Amino acid sequence: MSEKFLLKGISSTAMHAAGHKNAEDAHLTPIFATSTFTFDTAEDGMDRFAGTDKTRVYSRWGNPTFTAAEETIAALEAFGLKDDNGQPLQLKALLHSSGQAAMSTLFLSNLKAGDAILSHYSLYGGTQELMTKVLAATGIEVIIVDMRSLNLVSEALQQHPQIKLVHIETPANPTIQCVDIAAVTKIAKTKNVIVSVDNTFATPYLQQPFKFGVDYVFHSTTKFLNGHGTAIGGVLLGKDLEKMRTSVWKWHVLLGGNSNPFDAFLLAQGMKTLEIRMERHCANAQAVAAFLEKHPAIAQVNFTGLSSHPDHELCKKQMRLPGAVMSFELKGGLDAGKQFINQLQMCVRAISLGTVDTLVSHPASMSHFGIPREERLKYGITDGLIRLSVGIENIEDIIRDLDQALQ
Template sequence: MANKNFHLKGKGTVAVHGGNEPDPQYAHLTPIYASSTFYFDTAQQGMERFAGADKTKIYSRWGNPTHTVAEQKIAALEAHGLTDEDGSPLQLKALLHSSGQAAMTTLFMSNLSAGDKILTHYSLYGGTQELLTKVLAENGIQTIITDLRDRELAVAAIKNNPEIKMVHIETPANPTLQCVDLEMITVLAKQHRLVVSVDNTFATPYLQQPFRYGVDFVFHSTTKFLNGHGTSIGGVLLGRDLQFMSTKAWKWYVLLGGNANPFDAFLLTQGMRTLELRMDRHCSNAMAVARYLENHPAIAKVMYTGLESHPDFEVAKKQMKHPGGMLSFELKGGVETGKQFIDRLQMCTRAVSLGTVDTLISHPASMSHASIPKAEREGYGITDGLIRMSVGIENIEDILADLTQALAE
């Protein structure tokens, strides 16, 4: 196990060693602490644990040693190489949840109250969209949606809605791959003393570090690229205000009951150990697929941040190490042609979700975004014929061969 005083230079090394804690039984890998509660040696020790900042050894809804290692590893990845205002290494606090939706709920409910408004943009994950427009709306919190890629529109929205307390960004966005300029929006938000949160699920901390630009919170659906193998559900909320994360955010986390479980946390930790290797392969394969589709006669449009034809190419290039493993495309024949294409696939997996080692292909209009009204969905760029592709780590010749035969007339 790496010494905590030994500086880890590479993110791949951080993914392997970051956040690890010595096990009292000398286990090489952090064990699954399958215990609902933890005993106290004395009454005084129990009192100290309840009174202290670290409540991970009381009750597993409050925290668990297996959760802690996963949280610390993600925090180490997001903070790697970054400093705070006084030049010290950036310190982050992470809270591991049972799902991305649970983590998103903690984020919003701990920061917003009835009468507040939240500013966000077009093309969000369907679950986030519904949480904002249905659950938050019923609790007196209004969502303002505009194109945050346009600074003037963002300025107008903030000016016309003084009740806005938070700006929430998903970049790259699901499933259109729209990219918001993190630096531009964060500078604007801070001028108006607004909290900024970023969904970093598509990019992962290996490709993009939103805290570099001064954002307050970062969110991940850990189910996706961080786990990488489709073996567990989870979500994580990270914040730079350690006091807030250890008090108000933690209290909402505990009271809403969205805590993770030790088994899923263990699977997540193991998955993250290969994050750098997997992401490099995801990215190189996705670029090859995007280039192939861009030149295919059956394809009307390809949305991939690594293509110069993408409207947000320059923004993605500025804030992402690589364009990522996700892309979307439209077939010229529309929805029926899209269904035929999906049915013809021989190797690529027909499934929702993303970020697994195998290539996943889905139809957002009828799957992940089916609950969004058609007119609203299409206004966000999610048309009936849009196909989303999470490019896996298979050999690229096999991915292209499957696409070729599925696209053949």
């Protein structure tokens, strides 16, 4: 495909952004299942070590299968966006073995002892534990405020000049709280503080944080990007290409959080159906949320597609659609929640989210098990909260299963 042929659609980008110049004229990017790569001459090896292309040296450093997935994700996050000079936005992506590995690279390549990170209530449990149990142990201070209040963000940055990174997770897991990316980024930039966004729940199809001036975007690719629950992975994207290729890449390879060729291949294939999957996910989720909100057994539904959600208008401003993950509380509390989960017939009892099938989990005992109860409750993660990742099954079957389990 000619570089002059600009792709105009998300699905086209997901399928063709990485190109088709594959070994042996393969239609799909092959699985390069090799730990290392050979050199034709000593000079060839020296050039590869000295150059910026590390995809054909050693697979902890890079691999052509990784590159195909990285280029696709970068193209999706940059789709239709311009840089400060009015040119198409260029991003660098680094594929990791897991979301936690990508998050570790993000934090450790930008923070050192004596620095602080500012984030908000209601984070994924693994992210919060990484901050409070790993970063804190290295001398990096963790400051948590309700970042839906811009006044609290401004006060924190004013009172703590050691803050070097603001990390946003929106929509947040599992309360589905949303943070105003543009407003928080604008405030952070007045203090020359970098901003990162966990875009896992939204995917680049629903939300593009780089549009609002952020510096980094993170995904657990295990979720919607892969879409089929077949592989673990994470990715870190940045717009400072030089830094991503040097210091951030160096932290990535020294921490050893590289992906593997098979998982990268599965990710690349999964992303090809991202647009059509997300359309079905979101349509189903909207219908499920409307059903649950009216059900007599339900006390509260957390879903930004409902006008009752406090972040409904913000969601419409920065997201294409509200997404496919929600949480809800049953009037009977924890006991009713356990009974509901046990009565499900089709929907799947499992942690994780973003797969084509509908997944149901209990955050307090699963994804946020390592968070102290008093902290969970402060963030709205109650003992009876149920998280629902709505799949792409036929909507009548999803609702019928939920309805019978609620009886």
